[in-house]
Amino acid sequence: DQQVKQNSPSLSVQEGRISILNCDYTNSMFDYFLWYKKYPAEGPTFLISISSIKDKNEDGRFTVFLNKSAKHLSLHIVPSQPGDSAVYFCAASETGAGSYQLTFGKGTKLSVIP
Amino acid sequence: KAGVTQTPRYLIKTRGQQVTLSCSPISGHRSVSWYQQTPGQGLQFLFEYFSETQRNKGNFPGRFSGRQFSNSRSEMNVSTLELGDSALYLCASSATGGRTGELFFGEGSRLTVL
Numbered sequence: 001d002q003q004v005k006q007n008s009p010s011l012s013v014q015e016g017r018i019s020i021l022n023c024d025y026t027n028s029m030f031d032y033f034l035w036y037k038k039y040p041a042e043g044p045t046f047l048i049s050i051s052s053i054k055d056k057n058e059d060g061r062f063t064v065f066l067n068k069s070a071k072h073l074s075l076h077i078v079p080s081q082p083g084d085s086a087v088y089f090c091a092a093s094e095t096g097a098g099s100y101q102l103t104f105g106k107g108t109k110l111s112v113i114p
Numbered sequence: 115k116a117g118v119t120q121t122p123r124y125l126i127k128t129r130g131q132q133v134t135l136s137c138s139p140i141s142g143h144r145s146v147s148w149y150q151q152t153p154g155q156g157l158q159f160l161f162e163y164f165s166e167t168q169r170n171k172g173n174f175p176g177r178f179s180g181r182q183f184s185n186s187r188s189e190m191n192v193s194t195l196e197l198g199d200s201a202l203y204l205c206a207s208s209a210t211g212g213r214t215g216e217l218f219f220g221e222g223s224r225l226t227v228l
Contacts, residue, residue, distance in 0.1 A: 034216060043118070043204055043219030044157070089157060100145060100208060101170050102217065106156035 003027045004092050006105035014113050019077040021108050023090030026071065030092035034102065035064060035075050038087045047088075048075070080112045116141065118220035120205050126226045132193040135223045139186050139207030146188040147217060148180060151202040160203075163188055192225075200227045 005024045013019045023033075031052040036044035050057040050064045050073070057064050063076045077084055087109045091102040119138040127133050139146050148160040159172035163182035180190040186207075192199055202224050206217035 036219075041221065043206075043221045045219070046216035049216060091157075100147070100162055100164075101159050101172070102147075102157075103159065104149075104157035106154075 001026070002106075003030075004090055004103050004105040006088075006090055006108050008108050009106070010109040010111070012111045012113060013080045015082055016079045019075075019080045019084065019110055019112070021075040021077075021088050021090075021110065023073045023075075023105055024071060025073075025092050027092070027094070027103070028071070029094045029096070030103070032093045032095050033064070033066060033073050034091045034093075035062075036089045036091060036104075037084075038089065038107070044089060077110075080110075082112045082114050085110055085112045118205055118207050118218055120203075120220035120223050122223060123221065124224045124226075126228060127195050128228050129195055129197060131195050132191060133195060133225060134189055134191045135203055135205075135225075137188045137190075137205030137207075137220060139188070139205075140209075140218055143207035143209050143218070144186055145208040146182055146186060147206045147208070148188070148190050149204045149206065150174075151204055151222070152200075157204065160190065195227045197227050200225060 003026050034049040035047040037047050038044040048059050048062045048064050050066050066073045087107040089107045090105040121136045145164045147162040149157045151157045161171045166182045177193045182188045202222040204222045206219045
């Protein structure tokens with residue numbers, strides 16, 4: 001079963017507008033969440049993270065929101081730029097587990113239209 | 115600071131053969147993880163090593179194995195290759211092996227099994 005779900009395989013947004021990427025998880029033991037961005041022919045790169053003790057974390061144009069009761073997180077990109085066009089992966093981990101393992105969603109391909 | 119280096123970048127094998135992939139982590143990083151990326155499944159965790167010890171293994175058959183050397187470099191091996199093993203294999207390193215540190219990914223090794 002898929003413990004981290006990104007239900008939108010793709011998303012198109014106009015340049016300058018807000019991009020909202022969503023992620024749902026089922027494992028209540030997850031307590032740390034990360035977003036990665038991946039360009040073609042490159043490895044994923046870390047974007048932003050949030051601990052379950054917070055409900056919001058900001059880094060420049062990127063903000064991640066966490067709703068623990070709904071087991072839902074979202075990534076907001078404001079304003080969206082053409083260079084943001086990439087595949088975005090949501091990932092989660094159990095910090096109390098014995099080792100470091102991320103469980104990834106299948107990704108959402110974001111296209112920012114100039 | 116050099117990033118995570120994976121070799122080879124591309125390779126083609128036939129069913130039944132075996133393959134060895136190599137990963138050199140960022141200098142000073144002691145944790146190395148391996149992930150398989152396929153279009154249908156996203157990124158799936160294979161295993162994680164820390165100081166030459168495998169700490170966790172994902173839900174993959176025993177044909178998938180790995181090891182880590184004293185200099186933190188890691189290799190993974192897939193024996194008796196099947197068509198379904200065609201994928202991008204990503205290696206990632208982490209500074210602490212810590213549960214809240216982000217992973218730094220290499221560009222991956224693209225394996226095609228014919």
